[in-house]
Amino acid sequence: MAAAVTTTTVDQVSEHINAPLKVINRIYGMGTVGDGQNPSEFSSVVRDHFQAVLSKPGVREQIPIFDLSGDAPRLKRGSLVRFRCMVQDPSYGEELHLSVAQLVNTATGETKLISSQYTDADHVLEEGWEVDYASASNMFTEREVAYCVSVPGQNEWARLDSPVAALEGALGSLNISTQPALGGSSELVPVVAEKKYPLSGCKHSAALVKFYSLTSPPKVTSVVDAVGIYELGRSPRGEQDDTSEQHDSWPCIHAILVSEISVDSLVPDLPRPGASEHFERRSMCLAHLQSVLGGDDLAAHYLLLHLLSKTVAVQDVKVGKLSLNLIGFPLSSKSQEDGTAVSAFALRSPATQWVSEMLAQLVPRSVEMPFELATLNSSSFLPNAEGGDLQAGVLQLAPDSEIVCDETCLHEGTLDERGLRNLQALQTVILDQTLTYVYPYQPIDMATNLRVLVLSNGKSILQNDCDLYLSDEAVIFFAGIHEGSAGGFKPLDPMHTEQIRQYLELARHLDFGVPQDVSDAISDEYARMRREAHEKGEKMMTQAELALIVTVARLVSIGKSEVELSMDSWREAVDLEARRGERNAQAKAARSAK
Structure with missing residues (x-):
């Protein structure tokens, strides 16, 4: 399949954001999926195309943020949205969908193939054309579906920025409610299931996110940035079942781009420190x-x-x-x-x-x-x-x-x-x-x-x-x-705040190890301290106390951005623990004396 040529004119960027399905069908028309090519490869072509366009400076920031908290404008169905979310329930599992559909002209009998990926909406077809659901040329593939929510406890500075451009199709405020929005619009507003959000009573957004061509299924509590096509659809589990209209107002996002949150997305304007x-x-x-x-x-x-x-598994x-x-x-x-x-x-x-x-x-x-x-x-x-x-x-x-x-x-x-x-x-x-x-x-x-x-x-x-x-x-x-x-x-000041944020994130995600010679030296020192304590009749260090000092030493090294535990950090940890023990003993004695 030939990859689509990416362009970055204002009109073309607007089309990618406001009419992504039109772009996808144009990409499809350039390829040979209908001749037997795997639709999952088509998903990769679509992903690469949108990645190339949206990675241009200032483009991604124009994509509306999926937000049901009441502060965002109404989202345009069929447009691109961004959603920084946590996978709350991945058990919706795989969903079979029509990825390639054959159309037939009822007057002439002519046939053609179109892409049906990234949407559940009925096709708006030219007059005289209809989907031939019995055609052997139709292709069905599976996609992963997960219930995703706003990241619980996400602080203001770590949230996605609002679009810098006006949102085309904005019609009014969007509230977490099943009632019509204010301002005369009778369109049902998407709702969320309160019991599926960890922090009850806190405003949040929720959607069924549909993932295409993932190498592995989404994991519970994983956090991703998703860019995809927004639709209102039917919830497969009937989270709201009061009326059929409410049942059809469930927000869905057909993810085109999915990425994990990185320090560069949290503090994007800072260069990596030396x-x-x-x-x-x-x-x-x-x-x-x-x-x-x-x-x-x-x-x-x-x-x-x-x-x-940070908790990591070592052996x-x-x-x-x-x-x-x-x-x-x-x-x-x-x-x-x-x-x-x-x-x-x-x-x-x-x-x-x-x-x-x-x-x-x-x-x-x-x-x-x-x-x-x-x-x-x-x-x-x-x-x-x-x-x-x-x-x-x-x-x-x-x-x-x-x-x-x-x-x-x-x-x-x-x-x-x-x-x-x-x-x-x-x-x-x-x-x-x-x-x-x-x-x-x-x-x-x-x-x-x-x-x-x-x-x-x-x-x-x-x-x-x-x-x-x-x-x-x-x-x-x-x-x-x-x-x-x-x-x-x-x-x-703001610059120092961002520098500390970056420092903490980078240090937390260092690949860290303990050299064998340092491990042996710590074992020898532990044996020596126990022996000396025994000779003096003092309390000997326990295995639990040793493990805590090793953890403290590990974190002291990480704080210095060292990738391996050093003996200097070990000695600093021993000193910190001695100071903590002395502080706690004095405080307990003072409280007992009161």
Whole structure:
């Protein structure tokens, strides 16, 4: 098949965005699919063609964003849209569709073939032509269908930018509702299934995304940027079944281009830093975190290590995770948690909110989780498919999401069976990085990659990899914030903020290893420290304590953008752990004396 020639005039770009099916049929007319060529190869040609056109500077930004949150204009059916989404339910599976259709002229008997890919809509045919559904020339192929949602907890800076050009065909606001839109239009507005979004009550978008020619099926909780053709179609599972009209208003996106989220798409305007710049950005990040944490240098170091942590499998063992419990935040009063205008997944305490909002400026995805009895007892943290359709759980989140747990709002009361189950689910994520999906006959444990930060007044009720009492200076600082004083915090300028974002993303995704000589040296040092402790009658280091120091050392090396663990990082980790142990012992003694 001959590849289509790509052009970038204004009119041609407009045609690719506003009439992509017309472009696809023109590409089809240049090839030989009807002579037996595999339609999946045609999908590759279409993908390459659109990639060439949309990769031109400023073109992709003109594509409307698929957004049902109420702030976007009405989308034009049959046009291209962009959707940064998480696969919530991949179990819709394969769908057989007519990819090549033979047309017949009812008057002359003449026949011709057209492409039927990337659409479920009825063909608008010239007069006298109709689809010959009995023709042996028709081709049927399979495509993967998944229910996709807005990425839970996606922070404002990591979202797709709005189009720079006016959206052709915009007719009014688009609301998450089954009622007609305001402004006199009677067209039904697409709806979403609330129970299929992890954070109940939060605005979001949802669509059935149809994937063509994928090398592997979409995986649950994977995050992709999809560019495809927007249609309203029929939901195959009847998520809305009140009326047939609503049943036909389900949003579908026929994906032409699918890509994973990369650091370059999150901070597209920054060049990759050189090796020397990593140290500068590490220092900048530490200084910023120290300022946010009221001058607590040790807490800033551990918070940075936590932000750099990422669960990876090494010889069937999960390493690299570092859940963190920062202790010493002021308790939230009950009056603060009684507000009804705030989402259940929003922090109420000014002190914990201070930390969460800072993190939201640095990481692409963060979810606030207040430990309020009402939320714990009424939510479902585990995804559940016992009813035949996968309903989302609060913890069904995209990889690398930051979960900020506020334990300062947990007051006296009773956790019911569901609340205890939810806490146990979170505990399992912290310790094992697995989440149970509840299916009718057999629950399935899925691997996760979630960072959990617990902010508490005393030691958390959850077991974490690492806990640290805040310094006295930091405790006073957060008490002031709780009372309405912002302290001496100096916000970062936008350029430094973007540099830290890029630094964190690049460091988190380094290919990292432990050289054999370093592993042997650490083993020897561990044996020496145990021997010396035994001779002095002191407590000997345990295997769990050794594993934590290795994790800390690993993250110290990653923070320096080293691809291998170094002995210098090991010694720095030993020093950090000694300082943490001393800090915690002093804080516990001081609290016991009160």
